[in-house]
Amino acid sequence: SQQGEEDPQALSIQEGENATMNCSYKTSINNLQWYRQNSGRGLVHLILIRSNEREKHSGRLRVTLDTSKKSSSLLITASRAADTASYFCATDQGGKLIFGQGTELSVKP
């Protein structure tokens, strides 16, 4: 399977805490992207990090990429109940986006 793996599969935290999700992949990539999906809805693009970048920030989001370990992490700081969703990493493999298994995040008020 081309799909990468994400951990944890499910994460439950209290509002205000930080949430960290990890993604591993298997092949060389052009870039890695993170998406959010609310239950039964479409995807929301969060952030893109290129293969020559190591870290990127966007608001409360921080993404790291380690191409030597073929892994990435997404940190959401000061989480809110509205952050409750599934989060997916996706790697650009020759122009095709291949998604990881996803992490289901639940932020309790």
Next chain:
Amino acid sequence: GAVVSQHPSRVICKSGTSVKIECRSLDFQATTMFWYRQFPKQSLMLMATSNEGSKATYEQGVEKDKFLINHASLTLSTLTVTSAHPEDSSFYICSARDLGYEQYFGPGTRLTVT
């Protein structure tokens, strides 16, 4: 921003019938579109890559005769699920890639086969 639409958003069909799902890029041209399938509580699985004016490229394990893809114009790709069965019930999502290689996702189509 770039917008991709899908139609219909929900469809219920009887087993054995065919159903067509449309994916449109509304404000940009897309030479390449992608079709994904997502079962409940699972991730998106790439089904096929649709190239304007040529045959689609299917991922391993996806039946090309069952999932017919047509990309007749730079703004429209269609996915037809032929002879649908209950196991084809899923969330189908398309994406369209612009000339700058950015991909934009449609809102998805929920197919229920009874």
